[in-house]
Amino acid sequence: MxxxxxxxxxxxxxxxxxxxxxxxxxxxxxxxxxxxxxxxxxxxxxxxxxxxxxxxxxxxxxxxxxxxxxxxxxxxxxxxxHIEQENSAEMEMLERNKKENVRKAIESMPGSFRDVVFCYYIREMSYAEIAQDLNIAEKTVEMRLYRSRKWMRQYWKEEDF
CATH class of the missing domain: 1.10.1740.10 (RNA polymerase sigma factor, region 2, helix turn helix motif)
Structure with missing residues (x-):
């Protein structure tokens, strides 16, 4: 029971x-x-x-x-x-193309999202550093990253990269 x-x-x-x-x-x-x-x-x-x-x-x-x-x-x-594998020229080229496609995609984002995403993911800055750099509140950085991730899920597809 x-x-x-x-x-x-x-x-x-x-x-x-x-x-x-x-x-x-x-x-x-x-x-x-x-x-x-x-x-x-x-x-x-x-x-x-x-x-x-x-x-x-x-x-x-x-x-x-x-x-x-x-x-x-x-x-x-x-x-x-453990065998060390060297990246082939083809793999390196594909990786470079993927990075370039990501950069282009970031550039196509709305301005407020683009700045925060670029600082966080490309320049690898913390929320506090981004807030100071962009002269906005840390909570605003957090909110913009949240909204930008939501925007990315809606407009980007993994096949595009």
Missing amino acids: LIEKYKHHIFKVTYSVAKDKQEAEDLTQETFIKMVDALPSYQAQGFKTWLSRIAYHTAIDSYRKKKRRQEDLTSFDEPIF
Whole structure:
């Protein structure tokens, strides 16, 4: 009865961390198994919150374990099999073309967006440095970057670069 009542809520909690439907379903089942084991320690205070906390910690533990596994495999492979590849002339040319296309695209942006985007992404300045350079408030820099990212998602396509 408890599982039927809370399964959708627990799925949402685990999915918010896992970002994968199948993994979230597995974590939901694991949460209910852990719930049964932990029932003797339940102190009759907010069952849904208590169960949500178990689900969240289960999902976080799974995420950390998966990330650790990836790091272990990467750290093992790098020293032994690391082969330095030189960029071919073709790759360098493609990279230069891509950078040039990005610069042209930035130039085509509305003025208030263009200045902030150029300073932040090309010149790699902080919000405070941009605010000082453009003589605007730091919060304005943050707002313009937010709006410019929204503008870029709307008007730019990855294929264009």
